[in-house]
Every structure is written in C-alpha cells, then in structure tokens.
Amino acid sequence: MQYVRSGRGRSFSGRFGIGTLAALLALSPQIACADEGGVSFWVPGLYGSLAAVPQQAPGWSATTIYWHDSVSAGGDVARARQITIGNIPANVTATANASVHANLDVGFLIANYAFETPVFGGQASAGFLAAYGANSTSLAGTLTGTVTTPGGTFPFSRSDSINSSIMGFGDVYPQFTLKWNAGVNNYMTYITGDIPVGAYDSARLANIGIGHWAIDAGGGYTYFDQKTGREASAVLGFTYNFKNPATQYQNGVDMHLDWGASQFLTKQWQVGLVGYLYQEIGCDSGSGDRVGCFRSRVQGIGPQVGYIFPVGDMQGYLNLKAYGEFANANRPDGWNVWLTFNLSPPAATPPTSSRPRFTK
Template identity: 35%
Template sequence: MNKNGIRIKPALLMALSVACLWGNAYAVEGGKSLYLLGKRGPVAGLIPKPGWYVTNDLYYYDGDSNQEFPIAGLLNKGISAEAQVNVLQATWITDTRLGNGRLAIGGVVPYGHVKIEADATATTPGGTTLGGGVSDSLTDVGDPALAASLGWRKRDGDLFRAWNIYSTVFIPVGAYKEGRIANMGANRWGLDVGTAFTFGNFKKGREFSGVLGITFNGENDDTDYDSGNEAHLELTYKQHLPSGFSAGLVGYYSKQFTSDSGGPKVLGNFKSRVGGIGPEMAYQFKAAGRSMGLDLRWYHEFDAKNRVEGDAVFLTFSVPLQPDPPPAK
C-alpha cells in the first residue's frame, strides 16, 4: 500500500501469506483440534509469486477447564494445559497454473513441550472413575502436515482482492502413547479443507482477511475413539502504517458439528466449541536483500465448551529464500 507513506513490500506479503496455507496442533480427543486456531492470520487469501518461503511460528498456549475430557484412553477432569511449540513451515510456490490459479505446496513440522495436569485419570470398563491428581509433560515432535493450495488475485486501482482454496493432511507420526495424558501427536489422520480471502485498500492501507474451513477427524486406532468434525472461522482487520508497522484485531471461532464416538458413555453427545479475539501487530524490514516480517498475535478465548479455554500467543517470522526482485524502472 503505497500512498500517504504507507507501503506493503510485495516480497514480504508473499512470505507472510504462506502462513495461511496450513496449521497443526492436537486432537478433539483431549479437548483440542488438529487445526491450530490462529495460525492463519493477515493476508490469508494471498498466494505469493513463484519461489520458496519459510515461516516459523513460536506458539504459546495456557488454558484450563473443569469439564471431563477423554485423553489417550483415559477420562480426565479438571484439566490444565500449557504448551510451547515451534512450528516450522516450508512452502514452494510453483509456476503451475490450474484454472488460472497459482499452485502452492508445502509442509509443516511442529516440535515443542506440552504439560497437562488433571484431577482424575482412569475409567474402568464399568464406567467407574479411579485415581487422583496427576501431572505429565513431554518434549518431542508433533504430527507433521502436508498441504496444497490454489490461489487467484485481482487489482482494480487501489483495491486489491486475493482468494484461495486449500487442503491439509495431518499425518499421525508424532509422539504419542496410549495412557499418557501429555502427547504431542494425535495418533489419527485428519483432513482440513477450506477457502481464504484478503481484501485490501492500497490508498488507505487497510486490510480485511478471513478463513473458513472444515476439519474431518479420523479414528484413534489405539483408543477406538472417533473424534467428530469441526468448522472454523478466522478473521483479521488491520491498518498498515508508515515505516513498516501495522496493527489490528484478530479472532477465531470453532464449532464441532458432529459428535465424538467410542468414548466413555458419561460424556454423552460430546461436541466442542471455542472463540478467541485479541490484538495483532507486525513489523516489516529488509535484510540480506530480502523483505522479512515479524507478526505478534494474542487470542483470549471465550465461550468454550468441552475443551480447554485460555490464551494463545503467536510470534511469526517470515522470509523468502530468494532475494527480492529489483525494483521496476
């Protein structure tokens, strides 16, 4: 965005936008989703120009709940969860066009630490809960994800529009053990499909982006627990400022629309939901001939049901591996 001293560097837009292609986290079994709510943020609809891009998220989460949750074959109540995860993502924007849209492919690998505390931790075949308080923690690799996206863009004067469709496959090879309440992996396959958009005004420096998706959850073969499917919405509204700074609001809402099955009968019709909202601020800069960016987002959660509720923080660093193209003459 280039008037009144406001400008978004094209290469940085490319680097930031690859974060909108996929996410990764934990399971509905256990009160969390495979899809990492909040990972897709600003410029969510934009597919960059061809090249390689790297995005690294430092993710922190702290939440709790007094509800009962099935985790790794155990029934737990009074959950407190804390996680610090590094999510490394590489994206290749190809020269391939399908239906005049640009194709992007890539993958994500999470590595981090999770700590879970619970009040009750076991259920007998007859449904009786046994045991007292327990605490467990783990530092290991989570479930990786592979994704593909197809995107389009259009500009009319100062107005810019970009949109894409995407799919993400979650691969259950992360650290997981039945009976352990702290796991980095979910031990089941998952598929997330959806669409994203970005509307921008280059003169006024304003941006509005959003993502709407559905996560289809598979069955945990070790526990025979089949998590239900979820819908999620993420929105960003921000103002780009002079000198590379920008600030705005971000939010998400997720709601499970099919029930879990295979869990303890005491759970009944087990569906989850949660919302989150908070501030976002970013800084664009150039180093080593490349436009880079830092983006900080904080989501305070609300309206949680059948999952933990707390605060999520992202610090995202984005960079293209190839140098910026020379300025047009």
C-alpha cells in the same frame, strides 16, 4: 497413585478406592472436553491477516512460529453404581470434581514452494508444516460419596492428581494452496491433513501428536487496499477426523474460522485485531466414546502487530498476535500467543503481482 483416606471409609480403600476412584475420576475430564480430551487437529489462529494474498514471487518461503498455549478445564460428574466388596453387594453414589490444566510451548516450521506456472489462473504452492515442542499437563480430582451395604452406609472422600509432560516432535501436515489476485480482492483455497507421526501415547496424559489421521480443506478471502493500507481476511475450513486406532475414538467434523483485520501505518508497520471461531459440527463417535454425541466450541480475539523489513535479497515479516478465549463448551479455554517470522522472495521487477513490496 496415592489416595487420601478419610473417615469410616478406610476399610474400603484397598478394594474400592483404586479401581472405582480411577474409573469415576476419568469421567469428569471426558465430560468437560469433546474432540477426545479437547485436542483437535486444527490449531485455531493458524491463519490471520493477508492469508489469501499470493506470494510476491515464485520460489521457496519459510515460516517459523513460536506458539504458547495455556488452557484449563473443569467439571463435575455424579455416578451411581453397584459393586461387590468381597462377597458383599454395595451401592456406590459418588461425585467427581476434576480439573485439568495444560501449558504448551511449540515451534512450527512451515516450508512452501510457490510455482511460477499458474494453475487455474492462480498461484499454486505446496509444502508442509512440522512441529517440535513441549506439553505439560496436570489433572487433579476429588471423589466424594457414600458406600451402602447391608451393614450400613459409609461416607468416603478420595483425592488424586496426575502430572504428565513430554517433549518431542509433533505430527506432519502436508499442504497445498491456490491463490488468486484481482485488484483489492484476493482469494484462496487449500487442503491439508495430519500424518500421525508425532509423540503420542494413548496411556499418557500429555502428548504432542493427536494419534490419528485427519484431512482439512477450506477457502479464504482477503481485502487489501494498497492505497489506504487497509486489510481484512477470513479463512473458513472443515476437518474430517479418522478414528484413533489406539482408543477407537473418532472426533466429529470440525468447523473453524480464522480472521484478521489490520491497518498499515507505514509501509513497514501494521496493527490490528485477530480472532477465531471453532465449532465442532459433527458428533464424536466410536466404541471409545462413552458419552454419546459430544461437540466442542471456543472463540478467541486479540491484538496483533506486524513489521516488514528486508533480509538480504529476501523480505522478512515479523508478526506478534495474542488471543483470549471465551464462549467455550466441552473444550478447555485460556489464552495463547503467536510469534511468527516469515522469509520469502521480494517482488520481481517489474512486479508480477499487485501486492506491494513494503520495503524502502
């Protein structure tokens, strides 16, 4: 790291600047972001319209997603501490202003198999989600304050920036779902989790994996009227995070609600809105948590458009949705875009599900 020297504080740069500046600067992003730097297991917006509708026919389905996320966070923190410069006691009062910005471009692959035999009267499916992508993160900060010694008071100002980027595989998420259909009403329950095998280093600013195990479960509902083409969906889930062994930091329990509402203009074209609410309801903890009880929150909303079309003897579904984030607390906010392509078996003849085929 390079530190900008200024004013009468130059004589302290070697002994005071590197150690104290790095420590104080590190506090500001911690205060701005709960969930260990604002990175949660659950990616808000993963579920959307038609989430609880069973697959049209048993068999394999594959979903690919391109996800771009651009977020920023900033914060100020003031600290006072006593240090020793040589054998001279000194009091340091400093204010750190730091900002972090991250851009992520990630590709998700979701593979699921829907079983033919009903389970508790519903359609059971099992599969996994895998990810590969790039993360580019930058942190910039300025530290200003005074050093008071028996010889006088000396002002100082230091600036620093860190840039980090990584490309690699993310963690793996096994998934299991049950879905039921009853006319216009569709219900689902799911369980998933995080196997921390992705590119992660606790000493690196940018990562693809999260570095710890997690388990997530919840349920959802979709109202879908085939006659009018109207649809509304909501999926509520909760995440339990295990302690990160590299940092001894444990995120609190997270709650997330993904929703979507749409109108099919034709049997192929769909337009509507999507949104999410993410709220940490438990406290961050562990010996690596130096700020006490800490909770994050963010909301997002935006438009969506979907198109259904035949792909050989399969059915394709393309969806584009975007979110603008707001009402964030202790978590970065920004905007994100999802481009989803799903390939699944078409409905059997005669149909075994009330979900329409949506093909000509």
